[in-house]
Amino acid sequence: MRWLLLKDLQILRRSPLLVALLILSPVIIALLIGFALSRGPDEPRVAFLNLVPSNETTFDLGGRTVDATQYSGRLFEAIDPVRVKTRAEAIEKVRSGDALAAVIVPEDAADKLRAELQGAGERPTIEVFYNASDPVKASFVESTVKSRLADANLALSGQFTKVAASYIGLLLRGGGFSLLGQRIDVLGLQRAKTILEAVQASLPARDPGRQALQRAIDFAGLAIDNLDLSNNVLASINQPIRIHRTVLGGKRTPLESFAVAISVTVSLMFVTVLLASGMLALEREENAFPRLVRGLVSRIGLLAEKIGLAAVCAGVVAFAMLAGVGLFVDLDWGRLPLWLLALGAGALAFAALGVAIGGLAREVRAASLLAIMLSLPIAFLALVPNGAVAGGLYDVIRVVSALFPFKPALQAMNAALNDSDPALPVPLLHLLALTLGFGALARLALRRFG
Amino acid sequence: MTTTVATASLSVRELGKRYGERWALRRVSFEAAPGERVAITGPNGAGKTTLLTILAGIQPPTEGSVGQPGGEVGWVPQQPAVYSKLSVRENLALFARLERVPDVRSSVEAMLEQTGLGDRAGEEVGRLSGGSKQRLNIAIGLLAGPAALLLDEPSSSLDPRQRERLWEFIGDLAQGGTTIVWSTHNVQEAERCADRLLVLADGELVFAGSPRALEEAVGASERELDFEAAFVAFLHEQGH
DSSP, rough: HHHHHHHHHHHHHHHHHHHHHHHHHHHHHHHHHHHHHSOOOOOOOEEEEEEOOGSSSEETTTTTEEEEHHHHHHHHHHSSEEEEESSHHHHHHHTTTTEEEEEEEEETTTHHHHHTTTTTOOOOOOOEEEOOOSHHHHHHHHHHHHHHHHHHHHHHHHHHHHHHHHHHHHHHHOOOEEEETTEEEOHHHHHHHHHHHHHHSOOOTTTTTTHHHHHHHHHHHHHHHHHHHHHHHHHHHOOOOOOOOOOOSSOOOOOHHHHHHHHHHHHHHHHHHHHHHHHHHHHHHHTTTHHHHTTTSSSHHHHHHHHHHHHHHHHHHHHHHHHHTTTOOOGGGGGGHHHHHHHHHHHHHHHHHHHHHHHHHHHHHHHHHHHHHHHHHHHHHHHTTTTOOOHHHOOOOHHHHSSHHHHHHHHHHHHHHHOOOSHHHHHHHHHHHHHHHHHHHHHHHGGOOO | OOOOSSSSSSEEEEEEEEEEEEEEEEEEEEEOTTTTTEEEEEETTHHHHHHHHHHTTTSSSSEEEEOOTTOOEEEEOOSOOOOTTTTTTHHHHHHHHHHSSSOOOHHHHHHHHTTOGGTTSSBBBGGGGGHHHHHHHHHHHTTOOSSEEESTTTTOOOOOHHHHHHHHHHHHHHHOOEEEEEOOOOOOHHHHHOOOOEETTTTTEEEEEEEEHHHHHHHTTTTTOOHHHHHHHHHHTTTO
């Protein structure tokens, strides 16, 4: 078997292009998947035109100064703003595809907002133009703009609530405020009640005015009691639903760390499966199989050699990739033995799947094609999250995923890297069972291999 | 039908092979002497390759036995069983090691000289012609110094000139005492190169003897039949 192993390594060394493709393409695919998973969508380019005069971006709201630019700033966090000078330029940017959308804040927006706060006039309207040539991005832009405008509305309503609350406080406790440059003092219900009670007390016991004053005092008391609750009511309107987050089932893994586990597992899968299936199929394609198994090497020995070769080579590639990723992502190197355990078990299971594919396909090209056609859907199925599809379908996906090594290998890698659930022994045992199962399938496939 | 020779290097007794309900080979017996050239021929599906693969130890028989009183048997499959990414020398060295040949280096050198591939020893096999590949294929079969060499249709993919060189090479081997047993569809080649002919039909051995004996059996000279026509007439008379 040693000589066969050396022969295979020699063949790989003589095929640098094939080896480069075999290593690079899975690594690139894996990195792209990991990158896509760990990063949100790109910030879309959005043309932005603010027609509000610069000296009108701040205004007084119930004694508080509100800066409208802070709300546009929130929108800018989610987009790549392209500042334009005219409405026509904004629309042209969208038409030409230079921007996916345009947001135009009309020049009367601040005035309308101010008037609205004073209970007069109509609500200001912000214009949004979309470019729907890329449905995915258009949808993203639309939802981003909607969501950020909702944020801005919420923030403004918060200001409104505070202003309303301060007016109510004024009615309740009294005080002063400015209107058109004049200082106005308000008595307030509490002080009015106190005055009325004092006046009532000074009246003779049988004075008919006492009854009228009592009614006014009762009203003031009722108004004081109820307006005292109004702050809580207004706060509830401002934020009607509060969210309390609770994580159920499984330890929380940062998306970035999970993406590393996915990248390494995808890379490990492709390199191992392609190498094992190709190297076994090559024995038949080169017509060497009958010559080898007539006493030179046993069939099980031949399978073990291919599994070992593919597992070691792919394990080295995956570890190198992990070490490379470790330069950019914070990984716990103290867990290195667990990484190696997960990589080893995953590589063996993938290699067993590979030799089963190689045994069934019997030709290198057919084996490679079958390996890719089988591996990709299995990987994607294993990544379907719970709740993303109907319950029955998810059960089917779970069963299918359990029959192939990708999901347990990913679980093992995630457990080794991030101490996630399920704990490492569970996927390791699963991988061991799959290694034996696919090894047995490969041995059966060799019956029709010669 | 059984044929025996005095000092056999290969001995086959009542050999049978069954796939499910179908017998691919039934009660085949013969012996081959050292240096003898034996051609196994017959129509498609007659059991030629099945017989050779059983003799080579690639698959077991359902019944009967194969004896190798002369020593090891070498095997040369129909398509060259060599690694195209390795050189001629590397292929020979690999199989010599797998065959556990005691002195790998000298065995390789001897084979390079015997096959005339010495000047191309360092070349990748993928770049060799079909004839050179076949010579290497045979050389690998000879590495362990077998008493008998089994070849499955060795000349089927070669051009006439390459075929000629192949049979010269095989003739030299036979003269050196190696028993040569090969399967072929080419009855004229069998007539020209074989000392003895084994004709299989539907898994049974229907003729064992020299090409001349087969011609005589059908009266080829009286009927002015060439060897191929005589062979067809023989099979027809046998009901095949």
